[in-house]
Amino acid sequence: MTPQPRSEAEQEALDELLREATWANDVPRARTLIERGADVNAKDDTEQSSYLITTSEGYLDLLNLTLSNGARVNSLDSWNGTGLIRAAERGHALVVGRLLAAGIDKNHVNRIGYQALHEAVWLGADTSTYVDTVRALVAGGVELNRVSVSEGLTPLEMARQRGYAALEAALIAALRPTRITDPDAALLRAAGAGDADRLARALRAGADLESRDSFGRTALLLAVSEGRDDAARLLVAMGANPNALDDRHDTPWLVTGVTGSVSMLETLLPAKPDLGIVNRFGGTSLIPASERGHVAYVRRVLETGLDVNHVNDLGWTALLEAVILGDGGADHQRIVRLLLAAGADRSIPDRDGVTALEHARARGYTALVRLLRDR
Numbered sequence: 156m157t158p159q160p161r162s163e164a165e166q167e168a169l170d171e172l173l174r175e176a177t178w179a180n181d182v183p184r185a186r187t188l189i190e191r192g193a194d195v196n197a198k199d200d201t202e203q204s205s206y207l208i209t210t211s212e213g214y215l216d217l218l219n220l221t222l223s224n225g226a227r228v229n230s231l232d233s234w235n236g237t238g239l240i241r242a243a244e245r246g247h248a249l250v251v252g253r254l255l256a257a258g259i260d261k262n263h264v265n266r267i268g269y270q271a272l273h274e275a276v277w278l279g280a281d282t283s284t285y286v287d288t289v290r291a292l293v294a295g296g297v298e299l300n301r302v303s304v305s306e307g308l309t310p311l312e313m314a315r316q317r318g319y320a321a322l323e324a325a326l327i328a329a330l331r332p333t334r335i336t337d338p339d340a341a342l343l344r345a346a347g348a349g350d351a352d353r354l355a356r357a358l359r360a361g362a363d364l365e366s367r368d369s370f371g372r373t374a375l376l377l378a379v380s381e382g383r384d385d386a387a388r389l390l391v392a393m394g395a396n397p398n399a400l401d402d403r404h405d406t407p408w409l410v411t412g413v414t415g416s417v418s419m420l421e422t423l424l425p426a427k428p429d430l431g432i433v434n435r436f437g438g439t440s441l442i443p444a445s446e447r448g449h450v451a452y453v454r455r456v457l458e459t460g461l462d463v464n465h466v467n468d469l470g471w472t473a474l475l476e477a478v479i480l481g482d483g484g485a486d487h488q489r490i491v492r493l494l495l496a497a498g499a500d501r502s503i504p505d506r507d508g509v510t511a512l513e514h515a516r517a518r519g520y521t522a523l524v525r526l527l528r529d530r
Contacts, residue, residue, distance in 0.1 A: 170205075173185060174197075206222075210242045211244075212245075213245060236263070236265035237271075239260070247288065252393045268303050268304020272289065277306070281320060283321075328352035341353065349383030364390070387419060394426075395407075407428070408428035412449075437466075440461075454493055463498050469505075475514065479505075510527075
């Protein structure tokens with residue numbers, strides 16, 4: 156049966172429900188409403204649409220949902236501002252990067268004479284959040300020297316007038332007259348060194364975000380491996396792939412399990428990494444983290460819902476690795492507790508039929524024996 160067309164009032168009611176779901180960051184509800192025909196571009200009497208709300212509030216998942224359902228990326232709000240300007244004002248670097256990738260007008264000027272970069276500086280703060288946002292705008296190729304209509308200041312002059320030393324440094328670096336002859340090579344060097352400003356300039360110069368070194372490592376993998384959080388945040392904001400495999404079958408996400416960096420884990424999660432991707436031993440990131448005693452990482456990664464009982468190519472689970480390759484000390488005891496609390500099956504044996512409990516007994520790990528003994 157062909158559905159009956161909605162009246163104008165019915166459509167307006169549906170669109171209002173979508174805006175309400177968007178303000179609440181209710182992704183499942185918003186998806187359902189869109190499937191029912193709600194319009195992501197429909198505005199209320201204050202010129203707010205579902206799409207525009209996602210940009211100011213920093214709701215990345217909802218932004219992606221609206222973009223995939225026909226959001227008009229250059230739609231304007233009541234200040235004649237784009238979503239990029241709204242996101243920059245609030246310091247939403249991930250949203251800024253996503254909008255730049257979607258082809259938004261990066262240099263649009265709003266009703267009060269500001270571009271996105273002006274808003275990030277003049278209405279922002281001297282924090283890492285806004286430095287990340289400014290770097291994303293730089294990497295995306297926005298104008299750097301436009302004078303604002305209201306104050307008659309460039310972004311750099313704004314930073315100086317505000318006394319924002321960190322933003323000033325980022326803008327000085329962006330304006331440095333450095334000729335980049337090989338942007339891809341510059342990108343990889345900057346990532347490994349953790350120089351986020353050089354990284355932004357390399358991307359601005361046209362570097363391929365997924366360029367690789369002679370070992371197949373991308374810039375994001377290099378940044379993660381070296382613990383370069385600033386660089387990794389910029390690369391993720393600009394859309395770098397967290398699942399890009401190198402010649403050793405490592406990915407940025409998998410490396411976090413080796414390093415145990417919770418901050419890097421948090422940096423990569425918005426990029427939607429494949430939590431089930433496996434390393435050259437067939438293991439998820441949880442397994443090396445459990446082996447190496449990375450307690451905080453294990454605690455956090457278990458919250459993502461990845462398979463706690465995954466068996467690698469050696470026939471070991473995270474629980475088995477924590478016992479077999481651990482030292483039986485306090486950190487590995489904590490990890491065993493965390494794994495068991497998350498549903499680790501202590502009865503799964505290795506390829507020789509030996510359980511984690513039996514391995515603990517053989518090694519004299521009495522504390523682990525007590526934890527693993529059937530209760």
